[in-house]
Amino acid sequence: MSPSPRVASGIGRASAVLASGTLVSRILGFVKVIIFARIIGQFGAGPDAFNVANQLPNQVYVIVAGGVLSAVLVPQIVRSALHKDGGVGYINKLVTLALVILGTTTLIATLFAPALTQLVVGDNFPAAQMSLAITFAYWCLPQIFFYGLYTVLGEVLNARKSFGPFTWVPVLNNVVAIAGLAAFSIMFGADPTGARSASEYTTAMVVVLAGSATLGVIVQATSLLYFWKRIGLSYRPDFHWRGVGLGAAGKMASWTFGMLLLTTFAGIIETRVVSAASGDDASVSVLSTAWLVFMLPHSIITVSIATAYFTRMSEHASTSKLSAVLTDASSAVRGTSLIIVLASAVIAICAYPFSTFFVEPFTQIQALGNVIIAYIVGLVAFCVLFVFQRTFYALGDTRTPFFFTLFQVILVTIGVIGCRFLPLEWIAFGIALVVSVAGTAQAVLAGFLLRRKLGSIDGRRLARSLLSYLGAAIVPTALGLFLMVQFGAFEDGGFAVSGAFGAIVSMITVGAVMAALYFGTLLLLRTPELKVVLDPMLARIRRR
Structure with a gap:
């Protein structure tokens, strides 16, 4: 039974809000990294020390709470709406439990900041750089608590059909993070080459640097409390945790947690090995x-398409x-x-000009x-x-995903x-290629x-489609490479790597030519998947 037009319209609006928020956030995150590179650098002791410390909260959070909260406990909020109180009691229990776990974890992780930093880096950092990384870690690790708070508060809002926040x-x-970087530049000066010891x-x-990064996460989490009030929710601590479903949740989450x-x-x-190159060569920050x-x-294209199909696959x-x-799976892969x-080919050809947004010397652009x-290569x-x-x-x-992830982890x-x-100069490149x-x-x-589970994965059709896409990309890639050579992308001082203007002009030109030739080839080949992509666009143009 298909949803009513009103329901379909609601789903469409919710998807548009989610997609637009994700897109804006991704773009701003990209801007933040560019500003970071221009103010702190991508090579050197400071950038690598900060990136090691700023990655620790995510690593600890994912291990301790991420899998359980996101994969198992939070979906039960939807079921709790059937309770007499509309799920308010359950939500209070869940949030209280989450805050206790997250608070305890954050406190322990912060106390053991030196040990955690040593675990991730090993003995690869000199004493001064290790001391700096540990100091950064003390300021960054409190993010664990607020990442968890953001997840719980946000998923409760989603369960109540308030998707945007x-x-x-x-x-x-x-x-907030960009403002912190700007303040750092004003107060202490920029160091785009990472020369500061x-x-x-x-x-x-x-x-200023680590504090503003943590403040950004705090603002992200606590701002959701405002939206809680807007939908009529209020939080009261409840330490009576029976009924939260921890026993069943633990069994369901075990494989996800293991993954x-x-x-x-x-x-x-990866971090322990690549940190050996920290200093003048590509290391943690570059990776x-x-x-x-x-x-x-992947975030803009694959996640958007696959998420829409995931709902349908779950229903079926x-x-x-x-x-x-x-x-559905076959259509999602082909679409x-x-x-x-095309995105892989364009990014590979434009990699050097793209790098000029983050680094300046040509040796660093190359790296x-x-x-x-x-x-x-693996996109x-x-x-x-x-x-x-x-x-x-x-x-x-x-x-099953646990076991093919285990296979990948062994290879990696x-x-x-x-x-x-x-x-040393090739370690980061080697790690990326291994991945x-x-x-x-x-x-x-x-x-x-x-294929063993479903009896088929539509293999011949998938192979035929993938081969046609790759075949259609050969000439555009060759022409794009030729044009990039003409733009001087692979030589010191060339127009494409001379600065932001040259990089933008060369990437837009090459990207447009490659896209036109790629889609033109697919049209000539009468690729059925292209029709699926173009038909909605053409229909909208005709309506206008």
Whole structure:
């Protein structure tokens, strides 16, 4: 039974609000990283020390609470709405429990900041840089509590069909962080090359830089309390936790929790190895920035498409319509890959000009650009894997994703440890390439396991579509590379890497030419998936 026009319209509006908030937040986050690179740098002791410390809250939060809160406990809020009190009592119990867990975790993590920093970095940082990273960590680790608070408050709002705040308040976080970076620049001056040594960072510098980062997370979380009041919710502590469903939740979350542990372990190994190159070579900060570039098309394109299909797959799986689940999964992969193949080619060709937004010397542009390219190699497989993983979740299977994640983590761990033997200037590039290769192997294994579960994954059709996309991208990629050479993207002082203006002109020109040629080729090939993408756009143009 299809939803009524009014319901469909409501879903459409909610999706538009969610997508627009995510897009604005992603763009501002990207601006924040560019400003950070221009003020603090991407290479050197300071940027790497800060990035290690600022990643710790996310790592600890994900291990301790992220999987349980997001994957299991929070969805029960929807069911609690059937209670006589409309779920208010349950929400108070859940929030109280979450605050106690998060508060205890934050306190312990902050007390053990030196040990956590040592665990992630090992002995790779000199004494002064390690001391700076630990100091940053003391200021950053309180973010654990407020990340958790944001998750709980936001998911309660979502369950009450107030969708906008959860995706829009991260904009406030980015605004506060950008303001903090601007204040740092005014007070202490910019250092885009990262020449400032660890010992030159004063207490005031640490407070402004790390304090503003943490303040942004605090504002992001606490601002949701205003929206709670707007929908008539108020919080009263309730320590009577019976009925929260911890026993059942623990069983359901165990595989998801295990998967989070695996990915966190792999992340720690990557940081420990790449931190050996900290100083003049690409290290922690460069890997972090390159991964952000990698995730941009995935977040905007893949997540948007796959999320819409995930709802449909879940509905079909709940009624045992496995053929419909298969059709949705196949459509999601083909629709996503159509655009991601082009995005991968354009970003790879434009990697050097793109890097000029973050760094200035050509040697640093080359280093960052190479890491971006190494990550982009695995973007298509990463997006396919995302759809396969969501298909397993729609089928209620969290066990299988754990095992193909274990497979990927083993490959990554072996490969990353091997990268320690590379010259320092190539360690970050090697790690990014290892992640891409391991992710591709993981996607293949996930597809094989999904085929066993569903009986088919529409393999021939998927292969035919992917090959047609890759074939259509060959000539645009070659022409894009030729144009970038003409723009001087691969030589010191070339127009494309001379500054923001040259980078923008070259990327827009090359990107437009590649896109026109790519879609033109797909039109000539009469690619059916392209029709699905173009028809809504053409219909809207005709209406106008």
